[in-house]
Amino acid sequence: MESWPCQWYERRKQAVFQAPLVSASLQQALIAGLCFLFVPFAVAQTTTELSSGVVERGEGFAVYRRVSATTDATGQGTVTTNQFTLLENCLNYFEDGQWKESEDLVESAPGGAVATRGPNKAVFSPDLNSPAVFDIMTSTASVCVAAFGPFK
Numbered sequence: 001m002e003s004w005p006c007q008w009y010e011r012r013k014q015a016v017f018q019a020p021l022v023s024a025s026l027q028q029a030l031i032a033g034l035c036f037l038f039v040p041f042a043v044a045q046t047t048t049e050l051s052s053g054v055v056e057r058g059e060g061f062a063v064y065r066r067v068s069a070t071t072d073a074t075g076q077g078t079v080t081t082n083q084f085t086l087l088e089n090c091l092n093y094f095e096d097g098q099w100k101e102s103e104d105l106v107e108s109a110p111g112g113a114v115a116t117r118g119p120n121k122a123v124f125s126p127d128l129n130s131p132a133v134f135d136i137m138t139s140t141a142s143v144c145v146a147a148f149g150p151f152k
Contacts, residue, residue, distance in 0.1 A: 044073040057092045057099035059119050059139060061085055093119040093139070 052066040065083045092099045102118040115122040119139035125132060136144040 046071050050079070055083075057101075059093070059099075060089055060091055061087050062091055062101075090119050090139075093117065 047068055047070045050067040050069055053064065054062050055065045056063040063083065063085050065081060067079065067081050069077055069079050071077045090102055093102050094100075100117075105117050106113050106115045106122075106124070109123075112126045113124040115124075121137045122134055124134045132145045134146050136146070138144070
């Protein structure tokens with residue numbers, strides 16, 4: 001079996017690739033291919049999520065924060081915090097001393113229905129011919145009473 005005509009040797013403290021039968025472009029392709037084999041070892045990382053969720057609420061906003069720790073292949077660790085603020089009308093409501101997420105929910109109640117899981121509360125009458133079909137109380141304690149003409 002004939003030996004491969006490539007030889008590695010050191011000249012002036014540098015490795016030199018010699019292949020008289022291999023073109024220069026093939027040499028570059030081989031070297032680039034070998035480099036790509038070692039890239040995953042150089043950039044291997046592990047990421048662990050430390051915490052995530054809502055950290056602050058108000059009637060029209062919620063601040064979401066995510067904290068994660070990343071360790072690279074050398075063992076060097078970094079902590080990253082990502083944060084964004086969601087803005088939306090009536091996003092949360094204040095009840096029992098804390099902010100809660102609003103829900104689009106109308107529940108049946110004795111004598112009608114109520115929507116109480118938001119900053120604006122509503123009471124609906126079961127009778128559309130009543131003097132007040134629904135009452136709405138806003139988060140600023142303003143009251144709106146609405147009635148329609150008689151339905152037939």
